[in-house]
Amino acid sequence: MYGIVLILVLVITGGIIAVIGDRMGTKIGKKRLSLFGLRPRHTSTIVTIVTGVVITTLTFFILAAASENVRTALFGMEKLNRSMQQTEEKLKSASEDLTAARAEQSRADAALAELKDSVRSMEEEAERLAAGNRALAEQKDALARDNAALDGMNRSLTAENTALDAANETLLASNAQLADDKATLEKRTQELRRGIELIREGDIVYRAGEVIAAGVIKGNRPENEVRVDINALAQLASRNVSAHLGKDLPDGEIWVYAPEVDDAVGRIAKASHDMVVRIVAASNLVRGEAVRAALDLHPNSIVYRKGEFIIAQSYILKNRGGKQASEEIVMDFLKRVNAAASAHGILPDPIRGTVGVIDAQQIYDIVEKIEPLSGTIVLSAYAHDDTDALGPLRLDIKIERESQ
Numbered sequence: 001m002y003g004i005v006l007i008l009v010l011v012i013t014g015g016i017i018a019v020i021g022d023r024m025g026t027k028i029g030k031k032r033l034s035l036f037g038l039r040p041r042h043t044s045t046i047v048t049i050v051t052g053v054v055i056t057t058l059t060f061f062i063l064a065a066a067s068e069n070v071r072t073a074l075f076g077m078e079k080l081n082r083s084m085q086q087t088e089e090k091l092k093s094a095s096e097d098l099t100a101a102r103a104e105q106s107r108a109d110a111a112l113a114e115l116k117d118s119v120r121s122m123e124e125e126a127e128r129l130a131a132g133n134r135a136l137a138e139q140k141d142a143l144a145r146d147n148a149a150l151d152g153m154n155r156s157l158t159a160e161n162t163a164l165d166a167a168n169e170t171l172l173a174s175n176a177q178l179a180d181d182k183a184t185l186e187k188r189t190q191e192l193r194r195g196i197e198l199i200r201e202g203d204i205v206y207r208a209g210e211v212i213a214a215g216v217i218k219g220n221r222p223e224n225e226v227r228v229d230i231n232a233l234a235q236l237a238s239r240n241v242s243a244h245l246g247k248d249l250p251d252g253e254i255w256v257y258a259p260e261v262d263d264a265v266g267r268i269a270k271a272s273h274d275m276v277v278r279i280v281a282a283s284n285l286v287r288g289e290a291v292r293a294a295l296d297l298h299p300n301s302i303v304y305r306k307g308e309f310i311i312a313q314s315y316i317l318k319n320r321g322g323k324q325a326s327e328e329i330v331m332d333f334l335k336r337v338n339a340a341a342s343a344h345g346i347l348p349d350p351i352r353g354t355v356g357v358i359d360a361q362q363i364y365d366i367v368e369k370i371e372p373l374s375g376t377i378v379l380s381a382y383a384h385d386d387t388d389a390l391g392p393l394r395l396d397i398k399i400e401r402e403s404q
């Protein structure tokens with residue numbers, strides 16, 4: 001709106017000045033006035049020019065007075081151009097700075113993205129490390145338990161090493177003993193070669209496997225005590241051999257392989273129960289030769305209590321079968337008792353296979369009782385005393401008629 005008013009003012013002002021100039025030129029022309037000695041026509045032209053100049057000057061003056069922009073355009077254009085140039089340069093610099101800033105922002109965004117990726121990686125790594133720390137803590141606890149177990153094993157191994165050292169010393173002593181035994185065996189081998197010929201023609205005192213002496217030795221005791229008992233049993237065997245030969249040793253000298261004795265001592269010392277130990281002839285004993293024996297070990301326990309039933313068997317007698325039939329019945333029954341007792345745990349004699357003792361008088365009395373009977377009878381056997389595995393088994397035999 002301001003520009004329209006300014007234009008109207010300029011138009012009106014220019015029109016007024018033009019009218020005034022026209023009228024002045026007309027008057028000058030009519031009056032034929034002359035300026036500066038010029039012709040009237042030239043003077044009129046000059047007035048017209050002056051009028052135009054005045055119009056233009058007044059126009060610029062009004063515009064300059066009315067608008068700062070006009071004043072700036074008229075008088076400060078060069079400054080404005082310099083300012084615009086500086087502004088353009090600043091704008092260009094700002095644009096370059098903006099471009100650089102955007103590039104820097106892009107780099108910063110990329111760096112930020114990389115940093116975020118790094119942060120995620122670090123968080124994942126931290127989680128892995130935390131899991132690793134937990135696993136290490138568990139492993140540490142397991143290692144602590146393992147170390148405790150290993151300490152216990154070390155202590156156990158130390159004790160075992162001590163025991164092994166003691167065993168090694170024992171083995172060294174045993175090796176020395178074995179060396180001595182080897183020399184003795186070589187000597188015995190020569191004697192055995194000569195003994196083979198004697199066995200064929202000589203007087204056999206004990207057969208191979210025959211019991212020379214037997215006894216019960218308590219288990220779960222120190223080895224030295226067990227060894228004393230075995231030596232005592234060996235002395236008993238020597239006395240039995242001497243009595244059998246009718247003269248004192250050395251003809252009946254007892255010889256047992258030393259490692260076999262050591263093994264028997266160790267087994268009995270560790271046993272939680274008593275052991276039956278029988279010294280048996282290792283080979284046929286010829287009169288005049290040393291007794292080569294072996295040790296036979298068996299766990300001992302009470303097999304039959306006093307009065308305990310062993311076996312019963314029925315027999316049929318036909319019209320008083322007589323003494324021979326009665327004896328056959330008794331012998332058959334004793335064989336059955338022997339088999340039952342052996343199966344029950346009493347050790348039989350290695351040569352005869354018997355487990356008990358019964359004298360001729362007892363057999364005779366039983367035969368006498370059976371002989372007059374007829375029909376079906378039942379023989380029953382009972383233990384006369386408490387009897388262990390070593391035996392011998394002594395019997396009480398009852399004779400009953402079977403009820404019809």
